[in-house]
Amino acid sequence: MANIKEVAHHAGVSVASVSRVMAGHTGVSEATRQRVLTAVKALDYRPDLAARRLRSRRTDTIGLIVSDIRNPFFTEVSRAVEDVAYQQQWRVILCNADENPDKEAAYLDLMRDENVSGVILSPTLARLAGFHPADYPFPVVLIDRCERDTTADAVVLDNVNAAYRLAVHLIENGYRRIGCLYGAVSATGHQRQEGYAAAMAAHGLKPQAIAVQATIDQARTAAVNLLQQEPRPEALLASSGLILLGTTEALRETQLRFPEDVALAGFDDLPWTRLVEPAITVIAQPTDDLGRAAIHLLQQRIAQPDQAVRRVVLRGELQVRGSSARRSPIRTGHLLTTA
């Protein structure tokens, strides 16, 4: 591979001129620019990134550390981030922490080693507690997960509110004993449980929330347990797409029909929620906007390290479908007498 020296020699100019042309800098005459460009083409020259990064101390690279790449929510967000970055000639190092704080820590160390310009992070609960951006040698934008009192740039859903609306929707459709399965290891799960609990309290209902690991299998097991309790919940609310999937599997396993036996609602408008019969009521998250907002926030922070902390809160959209259909009065003799 040709290096900058050979290009300079071939073009009959100095290495500085070549460098200036490659960087798109001003202050180089059109004549030399052309000579350099033809030499570059002739030698198929491409600057060595390691050398450039060493000398310039910039990498034009950002890190994206997601909690679980197999969760379609994060896949979508990653794609959005990658798409924007790609257009702007930035590199993205995508890391999958697998909800594991050790892996998360290792990746953050790696980001430091790589000298990235910034990081987009969906943090584990452990890291989020007492999180302070100043502890990191690079700008950090949190995504999906953030506490009320976290002082860091962040892009999140209005989790409490969205879960509240979802729960109210179930309540208004006649359901009273509503169970909630929420992700134990994420701030998001907790906030959604909080919104659910608030809605229940506002209607004088007793909440029953179960914390689970946010995997399909764990959610299914927990849901089966919950469904075998007496009295059985009339409806279930799942705080994420994976938990919703596990919960739906549990209903199949226990041969319960929704919404007749147990109504169902959850988060994440994934394609399959429209495929099952009936389709499932969900809060749709604007994954694309989340990703775009995160990278824009990060770029602004990189450009302006001292600007005020910003938080972007996006609204989830309630998609009402059959799984939460109004409770049929025929089956609810008990409710009829109390109403």
Added chain:
Amino acid sequence: MANIKEVAHHAGVSVASVSRVMAGHTGVSEATRQRVLTAVKALDYRPDLAARRLRSRRTDTIGLIVSDIRNPFFTEVSRAVEDVAYQQQWRVILCNADENPDKEAAYLDLMRDENVSGVILSPTLARLAGFHPADYPFPVVLIDRCERDTTADAVVLDNVNAAYRLAVHLIENGYRRIGCLYGAVSATGHQRQEGYAAAMAAHGLKPQAIAVQATIDQARTAAVNLLQQEPRPEALLASSGLILLGTTEALRETQLRFPEDVALAGFDDLPWTRLVEPAITVIAQPTDDLGRAAIHLLQQRIAQPDQAVRRVVLRGELQVRGSSARRSPIRTGHLLTTA
């Protein structure tokens, strides 16, 4: 951030010794090793990767270019690759080509710029035609997509065979007019169509295969079209998870039931295929093994650049479920007379 010089000074040794300790090289006394390590800890030193890469001309980084990160198949494969790499202290640059040859080319250029040790690639059709590893400045292992006559390391499914078995399964269950929706832009789609066509031919049946873009929406549109033709197909075979999803949506849209009106079978054992009623018959791909095999193959190739070309062919497993249940004789008067 401390650099190697400061560490050397702090430990009272030369930079060479520090470097040797950091690299885990032999030929350094236990005494100095300890002094270096304490200095490293005291100064919180971490070697600068840019400098290391520049000097050593190695990056310990591989590129993983997938066709579509939103396709769960590739998500799973990526996770497997990343997992193995992580354990071995390799970095992975994950790139999403979005089935776009230009983006794919741009990423391959990027890989060269990054001076990666090797690349795992699921190529577009255009690139696969006439693919030769020698055209690239790094070792390449193909994954998921590979032609019979491609002379490159590759890890693929036994696509033709798997599709053949899947089609035969439908035929043996009494279906005759079987349509096939396959991915137009991937070698995999073509091979699966080929296996399907072979099975049809072997049973004296006329194939009807439609090439589609491998997206949910395109597949749905094409499937709706196909389902509105007269005579309507008795069964549909989808060549990938996304196409299967779109096809299933089409059945919902046209209010057709499976398997009663149209039987259904496809590729990729995704969680949702077990959720719909009835569950869908699929070929399960060993995504984890595919990913692991790919990175192992790549590492062997990196260690032994001149070893013979290898191809790992993994077998897909047929998961028979309700969507392809034996055609009920009651509804198939025509078949009864011909049987």
Added chain:
DNA sequence: CAATAGCAAGTAAACGATTACAATAATTAT
């Protein structure tokens, strides 16, 4: 005991770019 090997540690030259600074050429002002 001198010669020789073997090991540990140090010195300094790369790696290939960027960029501060100096030098030169071209332009404008007086």
Added chain:
DNA sequence: ATAATTATTGTAATCGTTTACTTGCTATTG
């Protein structure tokens, strides 16, 4: 025409490592 200014270009130092080579010991051997 000359001085002052500006626009180009070149020179060389620098980024932080790795590593070939040299040096200085200590231990081994004939």
